Amino acid sequence: MSKVKSFTDLKNLKSEYHKKQIFGTPAESLVQIKVGMATCGIASGAKEIKKFLIEECEHQAIDAEIKQTGCLGYCYAEPMVEVQLPDSEPVVFGYVDKKRAKSIIENYIIQGEEIEGEIPISFKTIND
Amino acid sequence: MTDTKKQIRIALRNCGLIDPEQIEDYIAQDGYFALGKCLTEYTQDQTIAEIKESGLRGRGGGGFPTGLKWEITKNVEADQKFVVCNADEGDPGAFMDRSILEGDPHSVLEAMAICGYCIGADKGLIYIRAEYPLAIERLKIAIKQAREFGLLGNDILGTGFNFDIELRYGAGAFVCGEETALIHSMEGLRGEPTFKPPFPSVSGYMGKPTNVNNVETFASVPVIINKGAGWFNKIGTEKSKGTKVFALAGKINNVGLVEVPMGTTLREVVYDIGGGIVNGKEFKSVQTGGPSGGCLTKDFLDTPIDYDNLVAAGSMMGSGGMIVMDEDDCMVSIAKFYLEFTLEESCGKCTPCRIGNKRLHEILEKITEGNGTEEDIDRLKVLSNVIKDTSLCGLGQSSPNPVLSTIANFEDEYLAHVKDGKCPAGQCKSLLRYDIIEDLCTGCTLCFRNCPVGAITGERRAPHFIDQSLCIKCGVCFEKCKFDAITLT
Ligand SMILES: Cc1cc2nc3c(=O)[nH]c(=O)nc-3n(C[C@H](O)[C@H](O)[C@H](O)COP(=O)(O)O)c2cc1C
Ligand code: SF4
Ligand code: SF4
Numbered sequence: 263m264s265k266v267k268s269f270t271d272l273k274n275l276k277s278e279y280h281k282k283q284i285f286g287t288p289a290e291s292l293v294q295i296k297v298g299m300a301t302c303g304i305a306s307g308a309k310e311i312k313k314f315l316i317e318e319c320e321h322q323a324i325d326a327e328i329k330q331t332g333c334l335g336y337c338y339a340e341p342m343v344e345v346q347l348p349d350s351e352p353v354v355f356g357y358v359d360k361k362r363a364k365s366i367i368e369n370y371i372i373q374g375e376e377i378e379g380e381i382p383i384s385f386k387t388i389n390d
Numbered sequence: 391m392t393d394t395k396k397q398i399r400i401a402l403r404n405c406g407l408i409d410p411e412q413i414e415d416y417i418a419q420d421g422y423f424a425l426g427k428c429l430t431e432y433t434q435d436q437t438i439a440e441i442k443e444s445g446l447r448g449r450g451g452g453g454f455p456t457g458l459k460w461e462i463t464k465n466v467e468a469d470q471k472f473v474v475c476n477a478d479e480g481d482p483g484a485f486m487d488r489s490i491l492e493g494d495p496h497s498v499l500e501a502m503a504i505c506g507y508c509i510g511a512d513k514g515l516i517y518i519r520a521e522y523p524l525a526i527e528r529l530k531i532a533i534k535q536a537r538e539f540g541l542l543g544n545d546i547l548g549t550g551f552n553f554d555i556e557l558r559y560g561a562g563a564f565v566c567g568e569e570t571a572l573i574h575s576m577e578g579l580r581g582e583p584t585f586k587p588p589f590p591s592v593s594g595y596m597g598k599p600t601n602v603n604n605v606e607t608f609a610s611v612p613v614i615i616n617k618g619a620g621w622f623n624k625i626g627t628e629k630s631k632g633t634k635v636f637a638l639a640g641k642i643n644n645v646g647l648v649e650v651p652m653g654t655t656l657r658e659v660v661y662d663i664g665g666g667i668v669n670g671k672e673f674k675s676v677q678t679g680g681p682s683g684g685c686l687t688k689d690f691l692d693t694p695i696d697y698d699n700l701v702a703a704g705s706m707m708g709s710g711g712m713i714v715m716d717e718d719d720c721m722v723s724i725a726k727f728y729l730e731f732t733l734e735e736s737c738g739k740c741t742p743c744r745i746g747n748k749r750l751h752e753i754l755e756k757i758t759e760g761n762g763t764e765e766d767i768d769r770l771k772v773l774s775n776v777i778k779d780t781s782l783c784g785l786g787q788s789s790p791n792p793v794l795s796t797i798a799n800f801e802d803e804y805l806a807h808v809k810d811g812k813c814p815a816g817q818c819k820s821l822l823r824y825d826i827i828e829d830l831c832t833g834c835t836l837c838f839r840n841c842p843v844g845a846i847t848g849e850r851r852a853p854h855f856i857d858q859s860l861c862i863k864c865g866v867c868f869e870k871c872k873f874d875a876i877t878l879t
Contacts, residue, residue: 266541279415332408334406335647338645385398
């Protein structure tokens, strides 16, 4: 990476990343999955869940971007997994063990069914 | 589920949203824009004025106005100055700072650079406890990436401003969170506090002007610059602006981190956000401010939470630990628990803190063992005030707060211990008494066979008896008896 030389360059970089990272508006067919991986999440087994999700998505040929994030604050429900389907609002699942992770993929992502373990997330962001 | 839109995430805005190990993610969320704006559009004084106008106060406990601290540090003439981030986070039960560093490390780096610009420093240090390996790892990655992008280092964004950040590790002593002790620890000296003044802003690290702020304080700064002081200071109460992150723990259903506007009530935090008390039990108290704070009663449930209201209620904001207690918690034992922590963590430099707290602890022990008197309660109060008035640093000065606030708010519980020999919450084992009701006892011998210390005597099919001098109050007989013949009082 070459250095960012001015504030204008930084602004351009932001537009580029913002498009690539499609925050809030998932692109066409991509499923976005985030796994909470702060100390609380990792202590509850988030690393294994992330690995499992990567393997399963590959296995089922799901076009997914799976990434780690920090803590949403709902430590009591770790591990937490957020899934955003194309053209939908993100949904957060708590207490995700392998069984629930499988169900997230097979029932929620593939079949589009509602499944257990959804954690209602409601807080205002700085942009609300 | 109740309405939880009561939270606003400012310091935690990116936690759970972005990958903390990708600077691209941070930049996509306007990362380093606040720094760019300050360097290209604001003078140092304009930036400081913005922070002052926002009303931001230190989130590390004391609540000192952040803009004013920056201004004081700026106005001291020196050839070198430092920006220090206090990531020692020693309160038992607190993990706000860790979460911010693990979830959004760049926000702290960016704010430190802004602070450096304002006060005229080109070097920042983060003092972090070595027990936070993941936070350290992510900070290292973040610093490396920021350097690669030229957002730390020389000539940042082509403006000629230089700023770089290094990590310093603490061994996890609570007293090292106190800013003078922290600075001594970074200098390789013993982590002991020294008298203020001089404040670090005037003479800090290596004797140079040093601006110390807490992690959460820094994390709020970029938002203030990006959204404007006028946006930030509309949130909160008259004297406490913005939001505060609390670590909810104890007998609460939704253990975790919450970020609420200043002025939110305890009731909203405990019931609407926290989901109420575990097993539907009755709320008794909430402890804020950790070992320096106090216990609030249900009378404070509807008091808006801000710096000044908490102090008026005999507690303090502290760094944001919030431990919820129910009817089963004994307040005398709680006070004892915090004193035990203080005793462990006192650096021992001054007598009131080292010896005084030990005496306080002895008296509390006496009370929980059933040997206390009413005079002991008075003694606790007098000694507490002496320790508060004569200790050198904030640790000693605030260490009797848990004792004083539990006496003030739960005096009846202290009296029950010393006058009636009872622990209302049933926690103080020495004050429990197990008895066998003659009329109900069938003489089945089950209790006799299970008592681990042979305190029970009696013939088969005849009433049994408990020898109180031998009983260790383990409760086994009470659990085993099939005829409810054993009482607990
Ligand atoms: C015993 C003791 C422990 C402290 N521990 C911390 C701590 O862990 N983190 C922190 O930010 N401030 C802590 N402080 C407060 C610091 O001395 C200092 O006021 C603070 O870091 C300033 O930053 P702020 O103005 O942003 O809050 C502690 C103070 C005392 C007396
Ligand atoms: S008050 Fe306690 S912790 Fe502070 S300097 Fe004195 S002995 Fe050390
Ligand atoms: S409480 Fe325990 S020690 Fe006491 S009499 Fe019962 S079984 Fe024995």
